[in-house]
Amino acid sequence: MTPRTALRDPKQDRSRATRRRLLEAAVACLAERGWSGSTVAVVAERAGVSRGAAQHHFPTREDLFTAAVEHVAEERSAELRALSAPHGEGRVRVVVEALIALYTGPLFRAALQLWVAASYEEQLGARVAALEAKIGRETHRMAVELLGADESVPGVREAVQGLLDMGRGLGLANLLTDDGHRRERVVAQWAGILEGILAAQDSAQDPGHPSRAVS
Amino acid sequence: MTPRTALRDPKQDRSRATRRRLLEAAVACLAERGWSGSTVAVVAERAGVSRGAAQHHFPTREDLFTAAVEHVAEERSAELRALSAPHGEGRVRVVVEALIALYTGPLFRAALQLWVAASYEEQLGARVAALEAKIGRETHRMAVELLGADESVPGVREAVQGLLDMGRGLGLANLLTDDGHRRERVVAQWAGILEGILAAQDSAQDPGHPSRAVS
Numbered sequence: 001m002t003p004r005t006a007l008r009d010p011k012q013d014r015s016r017a018t019r020r021r022l023l024e025a026a027v028a029c030l031a032e033r034g035w036s037g038s039t040v041a042v043v044a045e046r047a048g049v050s051r052g053a054a055q056h057h058f059p060t061r062e063d064l065f066t067a068a069v070e071h072v073a074e075e076r077s078a079e080l081r082a083l084s085a086p087h088g089e090g091r092v093r094v095v096v097e098a099l100i101a102l103y104t105g106p107l108f109r110a111a112l113q114l115w116v117a118a119s120y121e122e123q124l125g126a127r128v129a130a131l132e133a134k135i136g137r138e139t140h141r142m143a144v145e146l147l148g149a150d151e152s153v154p155g156v157r158e159a160v161q162g163l164l165d166m167g168r169g170l171g172l173a174n175l176l177t178d179d180g181h182r183r184e185r186v187v188a189q190w191a192g193i194l195e196g197i198l199a200a201q202d203s204a205q206d207p208g209h210p211s212r213a214v215s
Numbered sequence: 216m217t218p219r220t221a222l223r224d225p226k227q228d229r230s231r232a233t234r235r236r237l238l239e240a241a242v243a244c245l246a247e248r249g250w251s252g253s254t255v256a257v258v259a260e261r262a263g264v265s266r267g268a269a270q271h272h273f274p275t276r277e278d279l280f281t282a283a284v285e286h287v288a289e290e291r292s293a294e295l296r297a298l299s300a301p302h303g304e305g306r307v308r309v310v311v312e313a314l315i316a317l318y319t320g321p322l323f324r325a326a327l328q329l330w331v332a333a334s335y336e337e338q339l340g341a342r343v344a345a346l347e348a349k350i351g352r353e354t355h356r357m358a359v360e361l362l363g364a365d366e367s368v369p370g371v372r373e374a375v376q377g378l379l380d381m382g383r384g385l386g387l388a389n390l391l392t393d394d395g396h397r398r399e400r401v402v403a404q405w406a407g408i409l410e411g412i413l414a415a416q417d418s419a420q421d422p423g424h425p426s427r428a429v430s
Contacts (some may be wrong), residue, residue: 018363032335033335034331034332034334034335034336035251036250036251037335078352079270080430083286086262093389109334112331112387113334114333115387115390115391116249116327116331116390117247117249118326118329118391119391120247120248120252121249125391128391129391129392132391133392136388155404155407158401158403158404158405159404159405159408161397161401162381162401162404162405164383164384165381165385165401166377166380166381166384168383168387168388169379169380169381169382169383169384169385169386169387170380170384171384172327172330172383172387174352174384175330175331175334175335175379176330176333176340176343176344177348182376185373186373186376186377186380188373189370189373189374189377190373190374190377192370192425193374193408193412197220197408209379
């Protein structure tokens, strides 16, 4: 670390804080009002930032909202990585619950609004498709790591992908009503099914250690 | 049947045809333009119907679009029922593919737009939540019947529900890009898993007929 980066520039700090406030206000706004109710002006007001300052950080509406979803997705990824792979009995269920929780919070609600708007708003289409693909790859990578899934075993990759597709569907089912009670039972059942698949994978690879945990 | 109902009234026939044209145009409009681009006027023009006639059938925008999604959902249900439960080897995969296909066509795209709009449009909220619950129950009922699932066996109900949640998630993944290739592999894998669960259910119930088909 050089002395230059160690000495913080208060102006840069303020700018970073403003940017962060705008991104967080943008996600909350999208989740609550949808794309049609989400403009740079509404977000600037919500964040307590002048419209000029908001436009300095994000020249267009598309810049602001795609950056917001990307920012929150990166934060959620960092949280999930910090969890680190749990060990021992019941670890698959813990991981599956943490993965499914990605799809039932405000981030998913915001991403869903952006995603659906991108299906008919030309300016959003390609950008959101690229963002969605990036977030999807990252979530899949984390799921594989946390579950200790060996994708070289036939079917394991598709089993993990199907689980994440189910998470997306459960998030959608939670959009208008609190689906928590039903979801809990579905998740318990599918976590058990996945546990069986992963145990079979482990014993196929390494018969001496059938319940081998993630290294 | 009385002579009165046997003799068709041409005026009523025309009215029914107009209504149907409006409903079909409304679904196509929602799927292509989203809620914010879908008005009674746009749909009337698309259907080749006067605005007054459209308003006679559907006094409000909410009436038109919720009726449209309900109408198309009923048509899809009727198609699926007409398929009748297939028999023999591979039947689970055939049924799973037909169920997942419910979530990748224009109906799902239209329902998704309405659903997402209902999360921030107050006039839509309660109506769409009720409609979603109704369509969800009907789809679940058909899935149970076509798969020959016995929900009295612990876990079977949740396994079927998880499959439909996965279908919803796969529909979402198909919104911005053609996800058909990946989806095919995921569906094949989870159809195999479900087949195992249903075979275990059947042998638990009826050990003499382990591969008993739906009666």
